[in-house]
Amino acid sequence: MSTQGSWQRDVFADLGGVPDPAAPEAGPEPEPGPEAAVPAQFGAERPAARRDSGRRTAHRPDTAPDSVPVGAPDLDDALGRVRRGDPPLRRVLRAVRALGASAAQDGASRAETARAIQQPVTTGRQIAVGSIRGGAGKSTVAALLALTFAHYRADPVLAVEADGVLGTLPVRLGAREVRWSCTEIADVIDASTPLASVTGYLVPFPGGWLLPGSRGTVTRNRLDPKAYYMAMASLRRHFGVTVVDCETLPTDVARYALSATQARVLTAPATVEGVAGTRLILDWLDTLDPAMLPTTVVALVHTSPDMAVDIGKAARHLEVRGATVIPVPYDRSLAAGGPIRTARLARATRDAAARLAAATMDRAVAHGRGDAVERSEASA
Numbered sequence: 134m135s136t137q138g139s140w141q142r143d144v145f146a147d148l149g150g151v152p153d154p155a156a157p158e159a160g161p162e163p164e165p166g167p168e169a170a171v172p173a174q175f176g177a178e179r180p181a182a183r184r185d186s187g188r189r190t191a192h193r194p195d196t197a198p199d200s201v202p203v204g205a206p207d208l209d210d211a212l213g214r215v216r217r218g219d220p221p222l223r224r225v226l227r228a229v230r231a232l233g234a235s236a237a238q239d240g241a242s243r244a245e246t247a248r249a250i251q252q253p254v255t256t257g258r259q260i261a262v263g264s265i266r267g268g269a270g271k272s273t274v275a276a277l278l279a280l281t282f283a284h285y286r287a288d289p290v291l292a293v294e295a296d297g298v299l300g301t302l303p304v305r306l307g308a309r310e311v312r313w314s315c316t317e318i319a320d321v322i323d324a325s326t327p328l329a330s331v332t333g334y335l336v337p338f339p340g341g342w343l344l345p346g347s348r349g350t351v352t353r354n355r356l357d358p359k360a361y362y363m364a365m366a367s368l369r370r371h372f373g374v375t376v377v378d379c380e381t382l383p384t385d386v387a388r389y390a391l392s393a394t395q396a397r398v399l400t401a402p403a404t405v406e407g408v409a410g411t412r413l414i415l416d417w418l419d420t421l422d423p424a425m426l427p428t429t430v431v432a433l434v435h436t437s438p439d440m441a442v443d444i445g446k447a448a449r450h451l452e453v454r455g456a457t458v459i460p461v462p463y464d465r466s467l468a469a470g471g472p473i474r475t476a477r478l479a480r481a482t483r484d485a486a487a488r489l490a491a492a493t494m495d496r497a498v499a500h501g502r503g504d505a506v507e508r509s510e511a512s513a
Contacts, residue, residue, distance in 0.1 A: 198317060200310045203303045216465045216477070243484070249491035250285040257369040258497035259394040263379040263387050265410045269400045270434035272296075274461065275378035276305035276473050277486040278398070278493070283340030285490070288373030289328065292338065293365070294346035295356055295379050295386050302378045303345050306338040307472035311345040315356060318344060319363040328371045339475075344368070346378075358385045365393075374494070382414060392421060396428045396497035398489065401451070403433050403440040403460070408447045415453055427455030428496040432489055435463040459492060461485045 262275040272294075279292035293315065294302040303311055313321075313334040322331055335342040344364070346356055369375065377394060379387040391397050401411035411431060418425045431451045433444065440463070448458040462485060466477040475483070 198312050200312045203308045203310055216469070243487070246484075246487045246491045247285055250282065250487065250494050251287075252494060252498055254288075254373055254498060257372050257375060258396070258494070259365070259369065259375040259377060260493050260497055261377045261379055261387075261390040261394040261397045262400065263382055263391055263397065264400040265382050265414050267381055268436070269402050269407065270432070270436055270461070271381070271400045272301045272305055272378050273467055273473070274398060274400050274432050274434065274489070275302055275376050277461075277482075278490055279306065279341055279343075279376045280339065280473065280475060281486045281490040282374045282376065282494075283338070285487075286373055289371060290341035291335070291344065291368060291372040291375040292341060293344045293368075293375060293377045295361055295377050295390055296346045300346045300378060300380075303336065303343060304471065305473050306336075306343050308336045308338065308343060308345070311336060314345050314347050315364050316347075316360045319360040319367070322364075322367045324367050324370060326367065331368065331371055342372075356380070356386050358389055361386050361389065362393075374497075383417075388421075391418065392425065394497075395500040396430070396493045397425070398430050398432055398493055400432045400434050403435045403442045403444075403447070405442060408433075408442065408450055412450055412453070415451065415456055419454060423454065426453065428500050429456045430489060430492045430496065431456060431458045433458055433460045435461065436468070438463045457492060459485060459489050461489070 260278065262271055262278065264271040275292065279290060283290040292302060292306060294300040295315065296302070318334050322334065332342055335344055337343070365375070365377075377390050379390045381387065382391075399411055399414060401407045415426060415429070415431075418429065433442075433447060433451075444460055451458050462479065462481045464479050464482040466474060466479070467482065478486075
């Protein structure tokens with residue numbers, strides 16, 4: 134694990150004065166869960182105040198783009214009261230259940246999930262989130278994954294919106310305004326730019342950083358695949374985990390992201406037609422590269438309380454050639470739209486997000502081991 138430790142030390146050295154994640158920390162460890170407070174090492178200071186590591190940085194243009202608001206400012210007060218994901222009766226029943234013998238089993242299961250999410254990596258792992266159609270909960274799942282990884286992991290986490298037209302990832306992560314987009318950042322940074330400078334172009338969210346796909350305008354030109362490739366190649370070395378919110382399939386960037394990342398999540402509405410359409414995408418991925426399915430997780434998303442698809446039958450239809458299915462339950466707080474308020478998420482939603490993060494991390498790390506084996510065999 135010495136390689137992994139050196140990689141993380143380099144990243145934290147770029148941040149300037151941020152403690153080494155391998156060093157012992159004082160104080161009690163927070164309870165696992167994406168609703169916990171932001172780790173101090175990522176929220177204590179703005180990027181501009183951090184010490185430069187002295188490495189070569191890309192040229193910052195003399196004129197930076199103007200900041201533009203996310204969404205419509207005149208609708209800021211249009212969102213009504215966001216209800217908790219768990220109704221009052223369910224919260225009471227969960228509190229009573231916590232006093233029983235099953236509480237220890239639940240705690241052990243959550244601890245195992247946390248260990249899977251926190252497993253070390255030698256290079257940054259990238260996870261793409263895609264879907265066959267809009268409205269499948271793709272951006273919501275990507276935001277849940279990014280928030281979960283940012284809570285559990287000590288290394289920096291990046292969320293990338295690879296939808297340059299009408300993506301909603303910045304809204305879900307609570308961004309108020311954006312300045313640099315994926316296209317623009319590809320021209321001003323490279324792989325040698327230190328993290329302290331890179332984060333100056335990104336938007337902070339609780340525990341991590343966001344790279345928007347656009348500056349809030351609809352254009353005829355979608356995100357250029359070359360710009361996406363250059364941006365991701367420059368950013369990968371700085372972040373332990375990168376979650377990419379793709380355009381709906383089968384656009385060029387979405388196809389590239391799904392094939393170039395170490396693991397992928399397909400969001401499927403929990404409907405018969407949603408399951409059938411996602412199976413077609415799985416079969417298509419299998420024709421592109423059979424090795425993709427074992428590193429694919431399907432998030433079966435309930436966007437309405439009335440969805441009545443049989444989970445068991447849906448899973449059997451989708452779990453083909455190594456793919457796995459994880460249901461994401463309906464959540465009243467998510468259905469309201471707007472920024473995700475993790476403290477209001479239902480316990481079942483937080484658990485599903487953690488299981489989804491653990492499953493994708495397992496596959497992303499296993500993919501990395503496979504790459505190492507192939508390189509070793511090729512050199513031999």
